[in-house]
Amino acid sequence: MRTAFYISDGTGITSEVFGHALLSLFEAEFDHVTIPFVETALKAEQAKQRINDRYKTTGVRPLVFLTFVDEQLRAIINSSEGVCYDFLNAFVDPMQKELGIPAKPKTHRTHSIHEKTYDFRIDAVNYALANDDGANLKDYAKADIILVGVSRSGKTPTSLYLALQYGIKAANYPFVEEDMDSLSLPAALRPHRNKLFGLTITPERLSQIREQRRPGSRYASLRQCKLELDEVENLYQKERVPFLNSTTLSIEEISAKIMAETGLKRQKY
């Protein structure tokens, strides 16, 4: 099996995202190895040695996805036996020409505590946790968005992803049976109607997810799931709450769709 190395003087996250996206276009299996924080010549030589050793033992040249700020460290990795993809560097020259200013590489420019938006993101994570699952009805004025939906429709992981990725303060509120019986919005949500975003899901998938949590329960039964989802979708329509069906979507996809549909301003790029 071919080895893919992700090597960086930072976290390696940018290399991983790029390398993963590129390799996902090919129907092949890879052995993935990340070596982050390669910040000294010694560490770079050690990383080079690992690449070369892997070449020796497998007989195929490893793929190496690298991002480096330091020229000397970059050169050490590029002198290895790996096939090096220095994807960021490849675009620096054209971008310099287009912008008419020189690049000023600094380490830890991305994924660092020094990013302007870092504190927003941590505040948003804390907000999501404090306002998860209807735990707190008093802080909705501070929410950027309030996700609503039946239990286990994907609200919590989506709230956390919105916080971590975009710095968005997302509360979430689970509809319980009393809310649905009266087919109207709970009092706590009414003043924040313009921040509501609904999630729905197919009854089959919801039942499957709930079965894992409480096997054989009424809560997990297809009949109950169908009933709740019908009521909640009626409520969305009646109250004109925008909503989407999360059944086949990842939390990344749900979040990206919510951002696009609501026009919320993210705190991070």
Place this chain on the structure above:
Amino acid sequence: MRTAFYISDGTGITSEVFGHALLSLFEAEFDHVTIPFVETALKAEQAKQRINDRYKTTGVRPLVFLTFVDEQLRAIINSSEGVCYDFLNAFVDPMQKELGIPAKPKTHRTHSIHEKTYDFRIDAVNYALANDDGANLKDYAKADIILVGVSRSGKTPTSLYLALQYGIKAANYPFVEEDMDSLSLPAALRPHRNKLFGLTITPERLSQIREQRRPGSRYASLRQCKLELDEVENLYQKERVPFLNSTTLSIEEISAKIMAETGLKRQKY
């Protein structure tokens, strides 16, 4: 101000990560616009129109970071007035030659529910929430790692990031004063000693963070923070718990360091 567009037939996350990493090398401000899920010719034409309109109103050509699987949609964006950076596509040919197999692009290959590791990541998020802040001492057998540290040293957001990014099941346990007085590991942690990873932080930064939470309290006082951190660092050393100082690190950096130091096998690339 120059506009940077991130356009994709998927979530746009890959374009954002790449574009952000590239632009962070330049000392300039940009106006960022993401257009995800451009899955039809109509949507592509609308996106092209937005790029062209922006050129008209600002007088400078927008930068366009794009990832497309569909050739026709890609061509529509490339025919806009923007300066297009089709960074993934630029590497497909060399990678095809190196691997000796053709690329088979499919939409939603990354950041999708169909990724093999998606369920691991959602399970890990649920695990992190259920085992946050010492809430549950009985499920540590299922943990991949147990983060320990004093209150507000960064355990919770790090646990969530490890779950979302790497599919790692991270519990976290906050040391309280009784744990530290006796300078020994709490009983619940002892059987899982090999999974422990400690966080520490400078007393000044900890006091600052705690002040936001409970202003003027003993809990937030520099004296109390110093005391707790001294004790906890002694405990790490005595019990040989690996640890790192999170003061100047982002949760991405803490997580990447933990992954590298522990050799934990991630569930996602």
